[in-house]
């Protein structure tokens with residue numbers, strides 16, 4: 721999860737976390753309008769609090785603020801999507817190296833426990849929680865070795881990736897992703913840095929190549945949905 725700023729009031733953080741989760745779990749579509757008044761009513765808070773939350777989400781690139789129109793769930797461009805994945809690949813090559821160097825027995829146990837939970841969830845049909853658990857595997861690696869800066873940056877990038885896979889309709893099965901995590905962990909446990917790095921690179925490339933780079937139109941936006949038939 722994108723770590724909310726500790727300087728923000730609790731109610732702001734709760735709204736940031738709730739909207740982030742809704743985007744990651746694909747309950748909120750790209751382009752969906754986020755009406756300040758409705759959100760304020762749902763959470764029983766002032767519009768100022770909601771506005772602070774929307775500003776934070778805009779900083780995380782999950783929300784786009786448009787002058788005089790309001791806030792919308794972001795619709796990342798193909799170029800932006802490719803850049804987000806490229807940055808993840810760079811960072812996670814470093815992550816694998818650092819993990820192999822620093823991990824102790826309890827870190828491997830933590831990852832094994834996480835994968836057990838992940839496998840149990842991906843084998844069920846419910847989508848909720850699945851996308852988040854898959855992303856958490858990567859963040860957990862950084863957290864276990866105490867690299868909180870990397871954990872926070874990765875967590876933000878992974879939220880953006882979830883939005884991207886939602887927008888560009890990934891054909892990739894969650895089971896496939898989780899099986900690759902299992903293989904990455906095996907290489908990490910063997911402290912085979914070269915193999916773990918290669919598997920991580922292939923894992924991220926496979927996720928990206930499963931994306932269909934023709935944006936799916938949001939059903940909430942009628943004009944856009946109808947406009948797509950004209951092309």
Ligand SMILES: [Zn+2]
Nearest residue numbers: 854857897901
């Ligand atoms: Zn993964």
